[in-house]
Amino acid sequence: MRVCTLKIAALLSFFLVLTLSGMSYGQNTSVTATVDKNSLTLEDSLQLSIVIKGTQNSPPPQLPSLPDFRVTSAGTSSSTQYINTQRSVSITYNYRLTPMSTGTILIGPAKVQISGKKYSTQPITVEVQKSSNRATITNKAAFVEATLSSNKAYLGEQLVYTFRLFHRVDAKNLNLQLPFNKSWFSKEELGEPKTYIKIVNGLQYHVQELSIALFPLKKGLVEVPSAIIELDLYHRSQNRSGRDPFNQIFRDPFFSRGVQAEHKVLRSQPLSIDVLPLPDRAPKGFKNLIGQFKIVAELGKKDLDVGDTTTLTVTVSGKGNVRDISFDEPDLKNQFKIYPDKPEFKQTVHNNQIRGEKVFKFALVPLEAGRKTLPEFSLPYFDSEAAQYHIAKTQPIFLNINPSSAKEELNLVQSRQQEMPLTNPEIETLGTDILPIYTELDKFQSDNVSSFAFLGAGFGSPVVLFIISAFLMKRQNRMKYDVAYYRRRNAYKNANQRLKQMSEHSDSKEFARELSEILREYIGDKLNLQGKAITAEEVQVRMKESNYEIQQAEETRKLLEKCETLQYAPMTQGSTKQLLGESENLIKVLEKQS
Amino acid sequence: MKHSNITSLVLFILLTLSTSLSAGASDYLNDIVRANAYYAEKQYAESAQVYESLIKEGTKNGYIHYNLGNAYIRMGKTGPAILNYIHAQEWIPRNENLAANLKFAIQQTRDKIEPPPPGTLNVLFFWVNDFNINELVYFAIAINFIFWITLILWMKFPVLKVTRNALLCVLLLSFVSIGVKIKNESDFKLGVVLAEHVDVKSGRAVDAITLFQLHEGALVTVTDRHHDWLEVHLNDEQKGWVPQKSLGT
Numbered sequence: 001m002r003v004c005t006l007k008i009a010a011l012l013s014f015f016l017v018l019t020l021s022g023m024s025y026g027q028n029t030s031v032t033a034t035v036d037k038n039s040l041t042l043e044d045s046l047q048l049s050i051v052i053k054g055t056q057n058s059p060p061p062q063l064p065s066l067p068d069f070r071v072t073s074a075g076t077s078s079s080t081q082y083i084n085t086q087r088s089v090s091i092t093y094n095y096r097l098t099p100m101s102t103g104t105i106l107i108g109p110a111k112v113q114i115s116g117k118k119y120s121t122q123p124i125t126v127e128v129q130k131s132s133n134r135a136t137i138t139n140k141a142a143f144v145e146a147t148l149s150s151n152k153a154y155l156g157e158q159l160v161y162t163f164r165l166f167h168r169v170d171a172k173n174l175n176l177q178l179p180f181n182k183s184w185f186s187k188e189e190l191g192e193p194k195t196y197i198k199i200v201n202g203l204q205y206h207v208q209e210l211s212i213a214l215f216p217l218k219k220g221l222v223e224v225p226s227a228i229i230e231l232d233l234y235h236r237s238q239n240r241s242g243r244d245p246f247n248q249i250f251r252d253p254f255f256s257r258g259v260q261a262e263h264k265v266l267r268s269q270p271l272s273i274d275v276l277p278l279p280d281r282a283p284k285g286f287k288n289l290i291g292q293f294k295i296v297a298e299l300g301k302k303d304l305d306v307g308d309t310t311t312l313t314v315t316v317s318g319k320g321n322v323r324d325i326s327f328d329e330p331d332l333k334n335q336f337k338i339y340p341d342k343p344e345f346k347q348t349v350h351n352n353q354i355r356g357e358k359v360f361k362f363a364l365v366p367l368e369a370g371r372k373t374l375p376e377f378s379l380p381y382f383d384s385e386a387a388q389y390h391i392a393k394t395q396p397i398f399l400n401i402n403p404s405s406a407k408e409e410l411n412l413v414q415s416r417q418q419e420m421p422l423t424n425p426e427i428e429t430l431g432t433d434i435l436p437i438y439t440e441l442d443k444f445q446s447d448n449v450s451s452f453a454f455l456g457a458g459f460g461s462p463v464v465l466f467i468i469s470a471f472l473m474k475r476q477n478r479m480k481y482d483v484a485y486y487r488r489r490n491a492y493k494n495a496n497q498r499l500k501q502m503s504e505h506s507d508s509k510e511f512a513r514e515l516s517e518i519l520r521e522y523i524g525d526k527l528n529l530q531g532k533a534i535t536a537e538e539v540q541v542r543m544k545e546s547n548y549e550i551q552q553a554e555e556t557r558k559l560l561e562k563c564e565t566l567q568y569a570p571m572t573q574g575s576t577k578q579l580l581g582e583s584e585n586l587i588k589v590l591e592k593q594s
Numbered sequence: 595m596k597h598s599n600i601t602s603l604v605l606f607i608l609l610t611l612s613t614s615l616s617a618g619a620s621d622y623l624n625d626i627v628r629a630n631a632y633y634a635e636k637q638y639a640e641s642a643q644v645y646e647s648l649i650k651e652g653t654k655n656g657y658i659h660y661n662l663g664n665a666y667i668r669m670g671k672t673g674p675a676i677l678n679y680i681h682a683q684e685w686i687p688r689n690e691n692l693a694a695n696l697k698f699a700i701q702q703t704r705d706k707i708e709p710p711p712p713g714t715l716n717v718l719f720f721w722v723n724d725f726n727i728n729e730l731v732y733f734a735i736a737i738n739f740i741f742w743i744t745l746i747l748w749m750k751f752p753v754l755k756v757t758r759n760a761l762l763c764v765l766l767l768s769f770v771s772i773g774v775k776i777k778n779e780s781d782f783k784l785g786v787v788l789a790e791h792v793d794v795k796s797g798r799a800v801d802a803i804t805l806f807q808l809h810e811g812a813l814v815t816v817t818d819r820h821h822d823w824l825e826v827h828l829n830d831e832q833k834g835w836v837p838q839k840s841l842g843t
Binding site: 063071073182435443444455462463466469470 | 622623626627630633653654655657658660661664665667668669670691694695698699701731734735738739741742743745746749750799800801802
């Protein structure tokens with residue numbers, strides 16, 4: 001009884017599942033596209049939702065080409081509903097579209113293939129307008145601005161690009177894209193972004209400020225395009241009181257129910273800058289230093305003995321690209337040994353201006369006594385504020401070198417050895433760059449992969465050479481040890497030679513005898529027999545045994561018999577030639593058969 | 595008469611062929627000189643354009659890729675520069691300037707990803723990466739020739755048996771080296787991110803989860819290709835799919 005009940009329950013369940021699944025399969029498939037807004041500004045983004053009804057197992061739709069938008073995925077959602085036993089399923093693919101240009105933009109049909117059938121959505125037209133102007137921006141929840149420290153600069157002069165985000169509500173998920181063309185500028189960070197509060201037209205804004213030092217690399221009018229920041233603004237509803245102590249703890253929008261998020265794309269105004277070339281007539285030794293610099297030289301001991309060590313310290317400080325400054329060793333040949341130390345560099349950023357100090361140290365060991373003068377160090381630079389070249393110089397330094405005592409000379413040697421690790425100059429990397437291009441034309445021969453013909457010849461020809469050599473060597477060996485083979489190989493050659501010599505014979509009997517002998521010896525060589533001893537009939541028999549054609553064997557016999565007959569009967573000159581011709585032809589035919 | 599006509603025709607064809615070949619070679623060298631001159635005049639975009647056109651015509655030369663990489667570096671395009679240095683390495687793998695410039699270019703990238711370390715096969719056949727495919731083939735041809743000549747001599751002089759066996763080993767090794775090289779070039783494909791940044795996705799779809807982001811010039815290993823998507827591999831834990839157009843291979 002219990003088993004029977006279970007069977008009925010299982011059967012009912014089966015039918016229920018079948019019915020439900022049949023209902024779901026019976027549902028029509030449709031694909032639609034919707035947007036949350038069809039009129040927006042460059043500051044906004046819209047959500048494109050593609051809803052596929054009737055299935056939840058469809059592949060993602062293929063979006064149309066959208067060059068006027070930046071497209072990011074905003075996730076998928078699926079739903080299942082039962083209404084009056086009717087089951088409906090759907091899946092929604094969401095995309096966030098951020099406009100990149102203004103005007104009327106057509107979002108073409110998205111396509112999706114479900115169970116082999118293709119579906120398309122209807123096209124949607126949206127209107128994108130410019131953002132509000134600057135006057136109304138200040139009333140907004142957030143706006144941005146970008147400024148340059150100057151709209152004119154010399155090549156290599158430091159500029160400060162400042163980007164500021166003003167916001168009155170919480171701003172999260174900031175994604176900033178600063179616009180820089182690497183071929184026009186090199187840039188350097190100016191520390192962490194600053195945060196402060198600023199009153200704009202009576203409204204209090206939180207300001208986040210990011211500054212970057214830019215160094216123009218090319219002259220001309222350059223446009224710095226808009227900086228773009230994407231962010232989410234969280235607007236709080238005013239009626240929710242902030243007196244609740246928990247409200248202070250859970251100020252994060254995540255915990256607040258009265259918070260509305262708004263995705264925004266803010267663009268700063270594009271800026272332009274005129275990059276001026278450096279004036280002509282740069283002083284000798286000018287190394288593209290731009291800014292204001294000071295240089296000071298100090299000497300540790302000014303009164304010392306030969307072999308003693310003193311330190312010359314040259315300090316360069318100022319505003320600009322101090323890091324790039326370098327000095328050659330002072331020209332003190334034969335007067336001092338010089339051990340340059342690794343320069344020390346310190347950089348500070350003050351009021352968005354890069355300042356730096358670089359200290360060069362040279363250990364000097366005097367080699368001869370007397371009153372000496374250290375030459376001045378000069379640093380040519382271009383003062384961008386005064387728009388002219390300057391040369392910063394140190395003062396000459398005088399020092400007195402005393403002769404050393406013997407004891408001290410000894411110390412000099414020891415001292416040098418001990419000081420080696422300290423004074424051993426460490427090579428400083430002052431800059432890095434790529435190594436130059438190749439210009440030698442012989443290097444530009446094409447390296448195309450070798451053709452099959454070349455590879456075939458390269459790998460195949462030695463094999464062919466080997467096969468030929470092996471064959472020849474084998475034949476040579478056989479000729480040496482196999483008499484029958486040797487005779488067979490040389491039969492034709494020997495017979496031919498003798499036949500050629502015979503043409504001059506005048507005695508017909510002797511001619512016939514010798515011709516008979518040549519033929520029999522040829523056959524003898526070919527069949528490895530004693531040629532001279534065999535008769536014409538034997539020749540025929542042996543030839544047949546050796547698979548010569550019957551006709552050729554018979555012809556040979558007849559020719560031999562003819563020769564024998566003619567040995568005893570007179571012969572004319574014409575018949576001698578005819579017989580010789582017959583013999584030559586016969587040997588040729590037999591040679592072909594063998 | 596007939597014979598002399600055929601001779602004239604053959605001579606004419608040979609002359610035309612040699613003239614067209616030398617004209618083609620001359621045009622090619624003129625282009626090289628022109629590209630180098632543009633570079634010297636700091637017209638890097640024009641220089642790169644000429645080098646690119648030579649490569650598109652099917653020219654395979656490591657030094658063209660090297661010079662093109664330099665032009666891109668000067669233009670501030672680190673991604674294409676690294677890609678061309680990598681291509682140059684296929685042909686001039688022992689060039690020290692190339693290694694230095696590639697290192698420099700990688701230092702300019704945000705991700706600073708060095709080329710992946712060699713696999714076990716490459717450690718065993720450590721010399722393979724120091725030679726290009728042509729050099730390995732020429733070496734094999736030379737050894738092949740010497741081996742067969744030795745084999746012929748060995749038939750005459752059996753004392754050469756040891757030499758024959760040693761040469762056979764070297765020949766087999768050179769064939770295996772070519773095989774390893776071909777396998778490396780087909781399986782182990784390096785890719786360079788050319789876009790400013792690219793999202794590496796968990797699947798081949800725009801809405802797949804973004805696993806991590808790579809920036810221009812990042813070096814990755816391409817392990818699979820599916821229509822317009824490439825599977826990239828940084829290490830055992832970091833791999834995913836990127837659109838094909840964002841990567842240069």
